[in-house]
Amino acid sequence: xxxxxxxxxxxxxxxxxxxxxxxxxxxxxxxxxxxxxxxxxxxxxxxxxxxxxxxxxxxxxxxxxxxxxxxxxxxxxxxxxxxxxxxxxxxxxxxxxxxxxxxxxxxxxxxxxxxxxxxxxxxxxxxxxxxxxxxxxxx
Amino acid sequence: xxxxxxxxxxxxxxxxxxxxxxxxxxxxxxxxxxxxxxxxxxxxxxxxxxxxxxxxxxxxxxxxxxxxxxxxxxxxxxxxxxxxxxxxxxxxxxxxxxxxxxxxxxxxxxxxxxxxxxxxxxxxxxxxxxxxxxxxxxxxxxxxxxxxxxxxxxxxxxxxxxxxxxxxxxxxxxxxxxxxxxxxxxxxxxxxxxxxxxxxxxxxxxxxxxxxxxxxxxxxxxxxxxxxxxxxxxxxxxxxxxxxxxxxxxxxxxxxxxxxxxxxxxxxxxxxxxxxxxxxxxxxxxxxxxxxxxxxxxxxxxxxxxxxxxxxxxxxxxxxxxxxxxxxxxxxxxxxxxxxxxxxxxxxxxxxxxxxxxxxxxxxxxxxxxxxxxxxxxxxxxxxxxxxxxxxxxxxxxxxxxxxxxxxxxxxxxxxxxxxxxxxxxxxxxxxxxxxxxxxxxxxxxxxxxxxxxxxxxxxxxxxxxxxxxxxxxxxxxxxxxxxxxxxxxxxxxxxxxxxxxxxxxxxxxxxxxxxxxxxxxxxxx
Numbered sequence: 232x233x234x235x236x237x238x239x240x241x242x243x244x245x246x247x248x249x250x251x252x253x254x255x256x257x258x259x260x261x262x263x264x265x266x267x268x269x270x271x272x273x274x275x276x277x278x279x280x281x282x283x284x285x286x287x288x289x290x291x292x293x294x295x296x297x298x299x300x301x302x303x304x305x306x307x308x309x310x311x312x313x314x315x316x317x318x319x320x321x322x323x324x325x326x327x328x329x330x331x332x333x334x335x336x337x338x339x340x341x342x343x344x345x346x347x348x349x350x351x352x353x354x355x356x357x358x359x360x361x362x363x364x365x366x367x368x369x370x
Numbered sequence: 371x372x373x374x375x376x377x378x379x380x381x382x383x384x385x386x387x388x389x390x391x392x393x394x395x396x397x398x399x400x401x402x403x404x405x406x407x408x409x410x411x412x413x414x415x416x417x418x419x420x421x422x423x424x425x426x427x428x429x430x431x432x433x434x435x436x437x438x439x440x441x442x443x444x445x446x447x448x449x450x451x452x453x454x455x456x457x458x459x460x461x462x463x464x465x466x467x468x469x470x471x472x473x474x475x476x477x478x479x480x481x482x483x484x485x486x487x488x489x490x491x492x493x494x495x496x497x498x499x500x501x502x503x504x505x506x507x508x509x510x511x512x513x514x515x516x517x518x519x520x521x522x523x524x525x526x527x528x529x530x531x532x533x534x535x536x537x538x539x540x541x542x543x544x545x546x547x548x549x550x551x552x553x554x555x556x557x558x559x560x561x562x563x564x565x566x567x568x569x570x571x572x573x574x575x576x577x578x579x580x581x582x583x584x585x586x587x588x589x590x591x592x593x594x595x596x597x598x599x600x601x602x603x604x605x606x607x608x609x610x611x612x613x614x615x616x617x618x619x620x621x622x623x624x625x626x627x628x629x630x631x632x633x634x635x636x637x638x639x640x641x642x643x644x645x646x647x648x649x650x651x652x653x654x655x656x657x658x659x660x661x662x663x664x665x666x667x668x669x670x671x672x673x674x675x676x677x678x679x680x681x682x683x684x685x686x687x688x689x690x691x692x693x694x695x696x697x698x699x700x701x702x703x704x705x706x707x708x709x710x711x712x713x714x715x716x717x718x719x720x721x722x723x724x725x726x727x728x729x730x731x732x733x734x735x736x737x738x739x740x741x742x743x744x745x746x747x748x749x750x751x752x753x754x755x756x757x758x759x760x761x762x763x764x765x766x767x768x769x770x771x772x773x774x775x776x777x778x779x780x781x782x783x784x785x786x787x788x789x790x791x792x793x794x795x796x797x798x799x800x801x802x803x804x805x806x807x808x809x810x811x812x813x814x815x816x817x818x819x820x821x822x823x824x825x826x827x828x829x830x831x832x833x834x835x836x837x838x839x840x841x842x843x844x845x846x847x848x849x850x851x852x853x854x855x856x857x858x859x860x861x862x863x864x865x866x867x868x869x870x871x872x873x874x875x876x877x878x879x880x881x882x883x884x885x886x887x888x889x890x891x892x893x894x895x896x
Contacts, residue, residue: 270448281455339452341417 241310241367246360250303253353257300260346261293264332271338281337292328295321303361312368319361326354371420372439377407389424389435400432411442417449418442482532508633509576514538515627515635517572518580522625524658525549525563535563539625539660541633546659555649558616563656564609566642569623576635583625586639591621593646607644614649621645625660636665673737674779677825677832680738682779684820684835686714686772687789714775715768716818716862719743725765725860732768735818735864737779737833744861747814751852755810758847766816766842766862775820775838795841811844816862824870836869 268285271277299321306315333339333347377388384394389405404426411421421442427434467475509515515522521538526547528534533549551563562568566585573580588600588607593615607618622643629635647654673682715732725745735741747762774789781788798811819839824831850856 267448334452335454337453337455338450339454340448341451342447344451345447 241364242307243360243364243367246303246307246357246364249353249357249360250300250307253357254300256350256353257293257296260350261289263346264289264343267340267342271340275338277337285332285336288328288331292325292332295325295328299325303357307364310368312365315361315365315368319358319365322354322358322361326351329354371410371412371422372437374410374422375407376410389426389437390422396434397432399426399435402426402433402435405435413450414442414444415450417444417451419444482528482530482534509541509629509635510633511542512540515541516575518575519572522572522574522660523569524625524660525551525656526658533563533656541629541635542662544659544661546657548655548657550653550655552653553616553619553647553651555611555614555616555647555651558609558611558619558647561609564616564619566606566618566620566644567608569620569642570640574627574635574638581635581638583638583640586626586641589641589643591643591645593648597643616647618644619647619654620656621654622657623659625658627660627662628665629662630665672780673776674833676778676780677834678737678779678822680833681736683734684714684737685776685779685781686774686792687776687783688770688773714772714818716741716816716864717743717745717765717768717860719745724748726761735820737820737822737835738866740863740865742861742863744859747858747860749847749850749856749858751850751854755812755847759810759812759844762813762860763842766813766860767840771840775835777835778832790835790838793837793839795839796844797841798844799846810847810849812847812858813842813844814858814860815843817841817843818862818864820864820866821869822866823868828873831870 268282268289272282299318302314302318302321306312306318329347329350333344333351336343375388375390375392377385378391378393379385380393382393384398385391387402387404387406388394389399389402390407390410405424408425409421409423412419419442421440423438423440425436425438427436465471465475515538523535524537524539524545524547525533525535526537526545527549528537531550533551537547539545551561553561553564558564570583570585573582575581585604585606589597590600591597609616609618609620620642624641624643626639626641627635628637643657645654673679673685678684714735716735718731718733720727720731723744723746725747733741733743745765749758772792774791777788777790817840819837819841820835821837821839822833822835825834826832
């Protein structure tokens with residue numbers, strides 16, 4: 232019997248790579264942002280009622296990231312569109328929090344701008360790939 | 371930024387070498403040598419900001435000022451890109467009083483003092499208020515004495531002479547303060563600080579139970595200053611308005627706190643001075659004092675703790691006869707030098723300088739102060755030798771010359787080894803004379819030499835008396851032909867000599883290295 236050379240794999244390899252890299256980058260991003268908030272609170276005048284929302288947003292984003300990445304991996308590997316769709320929804324939430332840290336934080340340092348811009352770019356690319364993957368799975 | 375100028379101090383005049391001064395004209399600029407303020411920028415931590423740069427072009431003739439508005443960039447990666455917090459980079463401007471917030475601001479800032487967090491120390495004592503009442507409450511030196519609501523207050527002047535009620539009394543810190551309080555006769559029964567209740571209201575937290583402050587005595591002071599001790603000190607007298615006066619107002623409080631040797635307070639008493647305030651008085655002076663006494667001891671003024679303090683009297687005493695030496699000393703074996711009788715004293719020089727008339731006037735020997743005093747003795751032929759010698763000895767040594775001197779400033783009577791015996795020496799100036807007349811020796815000088823050493827650690831040495839020698843020098847009195855008089859000077863001196871040995875360093879023991887080979891280290895061979 233002839234081997235089917237044309238593989239019927241629908242899982243998106245670029246999406247998988249991007250999710251993996253995103254996970255590693257996120258750990259670095261979280262630690263760097265936390266360290267910078269601590270640095271800012273020592274060097275600048277950072278009263279408690281401004282410090283609390285910033286820290287809350289950072290930790291909320293970390294909590295959202297874990298299920299988001301897990302669902303993304305699972306959906307892509309099992310070629311199921313439901314987890315991928317859920318992951319896309321969580322991505323929207325993460326994007327909002329990232330935009331907060333980019334624009335509405337109490338002190339936005341240049342390093343903050345770089346880290347957040349990079350993360351936003353990753354999210355955008357990921358969202359695009361997820362949409363394409365869902366389209367491939369559904370059809 | 372272009373309009374800011376730090377060196378523009380004179381109004382409407384040109385400041386010298388100030389390149390940003392708008393009052394300067396081109397001719398003024400040509401006279402400058404340098405620019406004292408070359409750059410005016412905002413906060414340099416921002417990523418990009420405007421900067422006004424001023425410089426002088428000395429090449430041109432005449433020199434002219436160059437002004438540039440440039441964008442200064444902070445290359446650091448941690449420069450502030452944006453902030454959403456208005457007061458981040460600016461000083462906070464204070465609240466402007468308006469009719470709405472005036473009362474609140476007055477309450478917060480209107481007193482003589484205010485702190486950044488006015489409620490913080492009240493909250494602290496609430497947290498410390500023992501729900502664990504079983505734990506004994508011990509105080510250390512300097513720790514504020516705690517009461518039910520806050521601390522035991524000793525009102526004292528803070529910045530000005532006005533009384534501030536927030537001064538806590540420290541444990542074992544004897545204090546005496548005086549301050550002025552604003553009063554008005556009409557409202558004198560509502561001013562809390564004038565009533566006795568304010569000072570004895572709260573009870574002191576100490577050991578298992580709380581110690582109430584009892585009223586020890588009440589002294590009433592009349593308007594002309596005369597004081598009488600009132601008999602009944604258990605009746606609480608509150609200030610009242612009586613005609614044009616306000617009576618029973620507190621003019622002074624004297625706290626006496628008794629403590630055990632483990633630092634627990636067992637008793638507290640307050641002695642009040644109550645007085646009357648007349649209508650014209652707008653302020654009165656109140657005086658407060660607190661003293662701490664250890665239980666079962668008499669309050670003896672210490673001359674240092676433990677080493678002698680320069681300027682405090684040297685403590686001395688006697689050993690009552692009949693006590694075996696050294697061990698069986700009972701509690702009050704040595705008479706303490708609180709009474710004038712057994713203090714180390716020397717003759718005090720008087721204006722008349724007559725030895726015989728000066729009996730009785732003695733000055734205490736103060737630690738560290740070398741003293742010399744004297745008098746003149748007038749001898750006539752009629753005076754007999756022996757009584758004269760005895761009188762002079764009394765004049766020199768005083769009525770009760772002590773036998774022991776305390777080694778430390780706080781030596782207790784029970785500790786035998788802390789007391790140094792006074793060595794008595796006699797030196798007689800013998801004049802070898804040809805005659806065989808019986809020679810009369812009279813004492814003419816007493817020299818007390820106190821040898822002391824520094825004791826303890828190098829950074830906080832304590833003075834300790836090691837040796838006291840009292841030397842009486844006698845001289846021969848030649849018989850005078852009758853009718854003639856002679857004047858002999860008699861001197862007393864006290865000298866303090868420092869015989870401290872140089873400090874020795876004390877090192878910790880070298881750490882020992884404890885290496886042992888295991889039992890079977892050389893197994894195959896052993």
